Amino acid sequence: MTTVLIVDDQHLQRLGFRMLLEAQPDMNVVEEATNGSEAVRKTAELRPDVVLMDIRMPGMDGIEATRRIVESGGRSRVLVLTTFDLDEYAYEALRAGASGFFLKDARPDELVVGIRAVAAGDSVISPGITRKLIDTFTQRLPNGRSAAQEQRLAGLTEREREVLAAVATGWSNAEVAEQLHLAESTVKSHVSRILAKIGARDRVQAVIFAYDVGLVRPS
Template identity: 75%
Template sequence: MTTVLIVDDQPLQRFGFRMLLENNPDTSVVGEASSGSEAVRQTAELHPDVVLMDIRMPGMDGIEATRRIVASGGRSRVLVLTTFDGDAYAYNALRAGASGFLLKDARPQELLAGIRAVAAGDAVAAPALTRRLLDGFVQQPPPGAEAGADPRLEVLTGREHEVLEAVAQGLTNGEIAERLTLSESTIKTHVSRIMGKIGARDRVHAVIIAYEAGLVRPDRPGPAQS
């Protein structure tokens, strides 16, 4: 059973999420919050597995609430909701520590799958969406900087570099296994070790680190490309 805290300033939106989650046998709603400050307080009190976080709210927004929840060091993970996949707010929420994001028009099964994925520390819904978002907003090392020279990546083996690069490209464990001719369980073990070595909270954080280190270059025009 995955416990969820719903955070949204719109009562009807919260009601819709609650109806969906309470009618699903694998999820349980432990509370609702209408603002970022309420979300921080209730997360500290209720310790939900997943905080379903709206980003744009009056007062403390979802980005700051996410930052405070993650900084508290608790086990709760944040899944943010946004209106479109090129949203700078969604990128800032990932940088603040969110474990992933979904579009607000996602189908019910996509939302449920995203909640399960976040609770398990895995990629959320479609990795390609996360990559497209990072392509648009991530800050790359200066032109000429050696790709992958970030000290956080120096502890990785050659194989782990390959796996992290593939993860950052939006590939699933199965797709990485096929590319590297390894078993999916071996890839899962590699990913777990990589996250431990580089200090990543989860798979999404590992992707952000890979981008910031220059291990993967954005698919957009500009001097940062190689």
């Protein structure tokens, strides 16, 4: 059973999400929150598998709430919701540690599949959208690497750097395998080791790390 906390300042939105999710045999809505502060507190109390997080809310917004939830080190993963696919707030939410984002006008079945994916430890942003997000907001990328980033990057083998760069470019595992002449299962193993070495929770965070340290450059 996947437990979900719904965070949105609009009652009708919360009601719609609750009706959709509680109709699924494998999902349980444990609680609702109307702002970021409530989201942080209720996540700490209830430890849901997934926090379905609106971005724009009065008081503490979804970005800051996401950052605090992720930094707490708990098991809950955050799936943010936005109105536009290239909303700068969605990008900032990813940098804060969200495991992906969905549009509010996504089909119900897409949202359900996305929540299941996030609960299973995957990200729910397609490689192409990830690349567009980062390319669009390149002016927000930091200049230079921190000492911690240098250390994590130095821990990667040359092949792992190649795989990470390819993933950050927007290639799927199958495409990486084809381009680097590897088996797809080998690519998956490389990605798992990369995530562990750089301390990334998922593929999306690995992509952001690759851009942050300059392993790849926006087109």
